[in-house]
Amino acid sequence: MELTNVTTLSNASNTDLSRCDRHCRMILISLYSVVLLGGAAGAIAMSYLMLKRNSQSIVATIVLNIIVLHSILLFSLPFRLSYYVLVVWEFGSFTCRLVSSIIYGHMYFTFVFYVAIIISRLLMYFKKPQTQFQKYHVVVLSIIIWMVGSVIFLPIFFLQYGTNPSYSEQQCFEFHKDLKHEGFIILNYSMIVIMMTTVVTLFLIQMWVIVQLIKALWPDMWTHQEYRAQIKSFFFLLIIVVCFIPHHAFRIHFIQHYSETENSELVLYNEIFVALTTACCLDMLCFVGGVIH
Incomplete structure (x- = not known):
């Protein structure tokens, strides 16, 4: 009887995961493997360079925060790889929720620190008095970002995210079903609007600044x-x-x-787009490799 129940549960798990077929899993395994190896190499190399140079700049302090974020995400990737290789989750529901939430927390925290770097550079260009930052200002800003983000993130994680009793402990990363709740829909739309608006605004300002510098410094702007x-x-x-x-x-x-019954193939594409967000961990390889030294 026990063997029959286990077999039934295993078959149900494989059926539910069939929306992410072998081809889908190979894409995810390949992408996560590249991010894990490249991200780890970049984080280690960049940490070594920063320690060697003992940089005290504003950007270096923010980059240190980004390395910490990348490291947290990289530690979670082996769990994801295990799931897509074995086609079964073996680490319990809490670990599943934690690993699943880390990828979103990493994305939004990293986004905030990227924006902090961009804004600090723009303020320096416009030569505002506020740009005379000291390192402790950036340290305080970093602490505030971590604290505010945690105050927003932790209640959602512990009280709402993936807590539906219908989720199977042998499946993972199926929390898109929570989108049936109005609160999660509002939260998702809010984050989309904030990110899109911020990116478009900064992109237009950044391009205007670059064009102005090209006009003023041509043809020796790279010097x-x-x-x-x-x-x-x-x-x-x-x-x-x-x-x-x-x-x-x-x-x-x-x-x-x-829709769980009519558009389950969207779950496949959603997982791939989620996986793509982790590719930002390769940014440190670009630093170390001299692309943006």
Whole structure:
């Protein structure tokens, strides 16, 4: 009798996961493997360089926060890889919720720190008095970001995220079913509007600044530190556009058309777009490799 129940549960798990078929799992395994290896190498190498140079700059302090965020995400990726390789979750429901939530927490915290770098560079260009930051100002800002983010994130995680009793302990990353709740729909739309508005605004300002610098410094703009600093900021905007915006753009379609019975294939695409957000962990390889030194 016990063997029959286990077999039935296992078959049910495989059936539910069939919406992410072998081809889907290979895409996710490949992407997460690249991010895990490349992200770990970049974080270790960048940490070594920062310790060696003992940089006290504002950007270096923010980058340190980003490395911490990347490290937390990278520690969670082996759990995801195990699930897609074995096609069964073996670590319990709480760990599933934790691993699933880390990827979203990482995305939004990283986004905030990217924006902090971009805004600090823009303020320096406009030569506002407020740009005379000391390192302790950035440390205080970092602490505030972590505290405010935790106050918002932790209650959602412990009280609402993935707490529906219908979720199976042998499945994971199926929490899109929570989108049936109005509160989660409002939260998702709010995050989409905030991110899209922020990115468009910063992109337009950043492009205007770069164009003005090109006009003023042509043809020797690459010899000027001010121009190179703005190009570095544009690099962070590109990371946001490539890694984060596709997920949020698709999220609008997903929320509007998702149905467990009719549009389950959307879950497959949603998982791939979620996985794409982790590719931002490769940013430190770009630093170390000299793409944005």
